[in-house]
Amino acid sequence: MPGSCEAAITLTGDLHARPAGSLSVMAARFASVVELTVGANTADAKSVLAVMGLGATRGQRITVRAAGADAAEAVAALIGILAEATPVGG
Amino acid sequence: MSDEAMVGIVLVSHSAALAEGTADVAGQIGGGSVVIAAAGGTDDGGIGTSIARVRRAVQRAAAGAGVVILPDLGSSVLTVRALLAEEDFADPVALADAPFVEGAVAATVAAAAGGDVKAVLQAAEEARHARKL
Numbered sequence: 561m562p563g564s565c566e567a568a569i570t571l572t573g574d575l576h577a578r579p580a581g582s583l584s585v586m587a588a589r590f591a592s593v594v595e596l597t598v599g600a601n602t603a604d605a606k607s608v609l610a611v612m613g614l615g616a617t618r619g620q621r622i623t624v625r626a627a628g629a630d631a632a633e634a635v636a637a638l639i640g641i642l643a644e645a646t647p648v649g650g
Numbered sequence: 651m652s653d654e655a656m657v658g659i660v661l662v663s664h665s666a667a668l669a670e671g672t673a674d675v676a677g678q679i680g681g682g683s684v685v686i687a688a689a690g691g692t693d694d695g696g697i698g699t700s701i702a703r704v705r706r707a708v709q710r711a712a713a714g715a716g717v718v719i720l721p722d723l724g725s726s727v728l729t730v731r732a733l734l735a736e737e738d739f740a741d742p743v744a745l746a747d748a749p750f751v752e753g754a755v756a757a758t759v760a761a762a763a764g765g766d767v768k769a770v771l772q773a774a775e776e777a778r779h780a781r782k783l
Binding site for chain 2: 606
């Protein structure tokens with residue numbers, strides 16, 4: 561049953577390469593289309609290069625939006641990773 | 651997914667330091683679960699490529715699911731092609747037409763997510779279109 565889901569979180573650290581990789585590896589496990597939006601920019605969460613290209617930094621609001629059968633699970637998993645992302649570089 | 655073999659990545663560069671450094675970066679971003687084998691420099695450690703080093707790297711990276719090879723420039727491609735022409739590996743082996751650093755990162759993430767050779771190759775080659783700014 562296709563559905564859609566959306567949630568947002570304020571970043572406590574910059575979205576460095578390492579958390580971007582974690583996000584994309586996790587996003588790829590879901591069948592749903594998953595997007596990240598920061599300001600005017602939206603990236604396919606399954607593309608690590610697109611996620612890094614967002615250049616999201618601490619204090620910015622990031623929205624996770626998913627559409628598909630496992631949309632709710634995908635959004636919950638990605639919000640979990642974003643909540644854990646730390647200001648430490650990587 | 652984690653109990654299945656992942657696609658391995660081979661980075662072929664004219665420079666051992668470039669291959670190893672790129673492997674380090676891609677490994678960090680990919681979470682460390684993917685085998686990334688560096689094959690840089692000549693047999694005597696100079697700038698160039700070595701068919702023997704590439705062969706050993708493919709053997710290290712092959713875990714049953716296949717191997718995607720990323721060459722840096724020019725004769726890296728020729729060296730890989732020469733190897734693939736003279737040797738049949740048990741794993742499927744694909745040569746990616748991709749930017750070296752971005753392709754390595756995208757391929758590693760695709761492999762870590764459980765992608766097959768086709769998916770990893772596609773991720774590497776799509777890196778050509780990713781904007782940095």
